[in-house]
Amino acid sequence: MKLILLFICFSLSYCSVPLVCSEAKKEYECQEVINGINECVWTGGQCRIKTCEMTTPPCDGDAYVGLSCSTSQLGCRSVKQCSDIDNAPSCSSVTPSGKQCIWDQTCRMKQCKDNTQDNCRNINGQLCIYQNNQCTLITDCSDIVENDKCENSNYHENLQCVLINDKCQRKQCDMIMNEEDCFNTVIQSEKCFYGQITEEKQGCLSCSTITDSCLCDHFNLFGCVWKQDHCYKQSCSTFTNIDQCNQAYDSLTCIWYSPLNQCITIQNANELDRQCDIYSFSSGLQLLLIVILLMF
Structure with a gap:
């Protein structure tokens, strides 16, 4: 019986750790949140989800709540797209939403035309191929004008093309x-x-x-x-x-x-379920242990 009560006390102690930032009511609890998704920070007398704006420069390359951080003249800021970045150094190093950026008087998303022959490869969801002495965007097989590159998937792994009568066509x-x-x-x-x-x-x-x-x-x-x-x-x-x-x-x-x-x-249902596993298991275990303790 003592061992059972000891186990229950230990388990309750473990399960009492806050699962999300808003559950932490004291500063030390804010550092113990175990949701594993968002980082928490104690500010203004409460535990909040940490954002880029709560950090101090330099912060290029950091990310919070799914958003990239960029160092700006006003401090650290959250950026969703390249145009949100206001300086060249950050533009070349920050990749908002996984997109590569380039500084061209302002910060914009990098495109095929910005690549040389040596680094002409797919970028930011664009299919790029080197032809006519330039790195070119292609959206379909018909955009490929050099026959030797039509059926070569090394140049366009996301397209299935076939050469018919000297014309590159989408395979059907x-x-x-x-x-x-x-x-x-x-x-x-x-x-x-x-x-x-x-x-x-x-x-x-x-x-x-x-x-x-x-x-x-x-x-x-x-x-x-x-x-x-x-x-x-x-x-x-x-x-x-x-x-x-x-x-x-x-x-x-x-x-x-x-x-x-x-x-x-x-497949998508299983992925969504896995995201809830930790929270559901912890909450359920805590409730079960409370019931067991009340029974004793």
Whole structure:
């Protein structure tokens, strides 16, 4: 019995540690918050989530509450984008929202055109390729004008291109002739499938390559749906209620997530659940131990 009471007292002592900044009522408690997400700081007689504005320069490279810090003439400030930075040194070192910046009279987001041949690579979500003696932005395969770079994924890992009649084109499912290869191919995150196109013709398809509404509806098993004069592949977020979500074409990957009241993928649901694990477990354990103590 003594050992049980000792364990309970120890556990209650551990679980009494504040889980979030606002739960800390004393300065020493503010340093013991265990949420592991935001740093807490004692200021103005209360424990608050630390922000860039609460720090002193230099602070380039620091980050609080998901925002990068930049040293400015007015002290440290939170920045969401390159244009929020007001000086060249910080512009070259701070990466707001993971974006690289460059100083060009003002601070702006770095682009393909700012790179040389030696460092011409994808930047800030842009696909860059060196052609015509300059680092160029490409948004599709048709932007590639040098044939030797069309089918070379080293230049554009996010595009699947094919050279046809000396023109670089985006690879599409209907270019695949073999049924087995068709079902094993994913292009631009869209899975190809093999089916009956007409009474006489079979072929490899994807929802986005279908131009006929009847044919689109015929392949709803693969997630195709006709809307606004084109066929597209649905995603979990398309479904707005629990019944639609449970009957979705990809019901093996979609799930109705009650906390958000949304239809999302099982993978996303698991990630959201993991973020709550520490807080839920700690709170539940604390409540359980209090009940046990009252029983004794």
